[in-house]
Amino acid sequence: MARIEDVAARAGVSVGTVSNVLNRPHAVAPKTRARVEAAITELGYLPNESARALVSGRSRTVGLVVPDVTNPFFADLARGAEEVADKHDVVVMLYNSADSIERELRYLGRLETQRVQGILVTPVDRGGRAVEDLISRGTPVVLLDRGQPSRNVCSVTVDHRAGGRLAGTHLTELGHRRIAFLGGPLSAPQVADRLDGARQAATAAGAVLETIETSALTVAAGREAAGALALRDAGERPSAVFCANDLLALGVLQTVTREGLRVPEDLAIVGYDDIEFAAAAAVPLTSVRQPREQLGRVAAELLFEEIHDAGRHGHRQVAFQPELVVRRS
Numbered sequence: 001m002a003r004i005e006d007v008a009a010r011a012g013v014s015v016g017t018v019s020n021v022l023n024r025p026h027a028v029a030p031k032t033r034a035r036v037e038a039a040i041t042e043l044g045y046l047p048n049e050s051a052r053a054l055v056s057g058r059s060r061t062v063g064l065v066v067p068d069v070t071n072p073f074f075a076d077l078a079r080g081a082e083e084v085a086d087k088h089d090v091v092v093m094l095y096n097s098a099d100s101i102e103r104e105l106r107y108l109g110r111l112e113t114q115r116v117q118g119i120l121v122t123p124v125d126r127g128g129r130a131v132e133d134l135i136s137r138g139t140p141v142v143l144l145d146r147g148q149p150s151r152n153v154c155s156v157t158v159d160h161r162a163g164g165r166l167a168g169t170h171l172t173e174l175g176h177r178r179i180a181f182l183g184g185p186l187s188a189p190q191v192a193d194r195l196d197g198a199r200q201a202a203t204a205a206g207a208v209l210e211t212i213e214t215s216a217l218t219v220a221a222g223r224e225a226a227g228a229l230a231l232r233d234a235g236e237r238p239s240a241v242f243c244a245n246d247l248l249a250l251g252v253l254q255t256v257t258r259e260g261l262r263v264p265e266d267l268a269i270v271g272y273d274d275i276e277f278a279a280a281a282a283v284p285l286t287s288v289r290q291p292r293e294q295l296g297r298v299a300a301e302l303l304f305e306e307i308h309d310a311g312r313h314g315h316r317q318v319a320f321q322p323e324l325v326v327r328r329s
């Protein structure tokens with residue numbers, strides 16, 4: 001196995017120059033860089049990333065911890081974050097906390113011991129103690145999709161009350177006077193905020209909004225809740241349902257159509273996130289769109305700003321506005 005010293009000798013430069021070509025190529029004259037790269041290829045030299053991380057004290061990675069990797073919402077977030085990380089020659093390590101506080105804490109601890117440069121996290125643990133501890137021990141963190149009252153951390157979120165109002169107003173303007181909100185757990189801030197916004201809109205229009213709490217924000221939870229809805233007599237059933245995310249809405253759509261209900265004639269459906277499958281659904285879903293990749297990009301930009309210049313970095317809470325995308329459901 002060729003060593004860095006062999007590359008230096010072959011290219012006629014110092015070991016430090018070879019290290020610069022590997023870690024700060026822009027700092028090396030093009031001709032010198034070309035000679036070193038030729039020597040690396042000829043010798044088949046393989047840099048030791050772990051050794052480099054030991055020397056520099058930080059690995060060339062950032063962590064991204066999300067509650068549900070099966071939800072396309074987070075895949076889109078990750079794509080945006082990775083686009084920015086790649087520009088910094090950093091890789092993103094994706095962890096699925098599966099909505100478990102215990103798992104989230106374990107993964108945050110592992111990322112810290114691996115000396116990642118920073119962490120993006122959609123926290124399940126709303127108490128935020130683990131995040132505060134990470135920051136106090138020197139690992140930059142940015143919160144994604146869920147804010148935190150304290151001001152010593154950046155966050156990138158969407159105004160979910162506004163999103164709930166968009167959905168509720170859309171349905172009341174269509175004439176719906178009996179609406180169901182489907183989502184949960186209601187302890188999740190982004191679910192509670194969407195419900196709150198929808199309730200504001202329903203109240204303003206004199207409509208009735210019933211809440212059907214689900215155990216999760218998944219297709220399966222949507223199917224289960226819709227099964228109960230479909231069994232109700234027409235006079236007891238809401239004429240519209242606002243789902244806290246598109247996965248729930250897709251589960252509702254699948255079940256109620258299987259039970260013979262027409263969408264939107266018998267039951268109008270609105271989702272949230274506007275993931276790619278919303279438009280592709282059998283009845284294209286009306287959905288409240290979140291700028292998913294942009295959320296990931298901005299969060300990563302804030303993280304690298306803090307990583308590269310903590311002294312000048314000022315923590316900020318960035319909140320985007322959602323938009324209603326009207327389709328057939």
Ligand code: RIB
Nearest residue numbers: 071073145190217245273
């Ligand atoms: O955590 C699941 C949901 O929360 C996603 O669907 C998205 O709406 C996020 O805000």
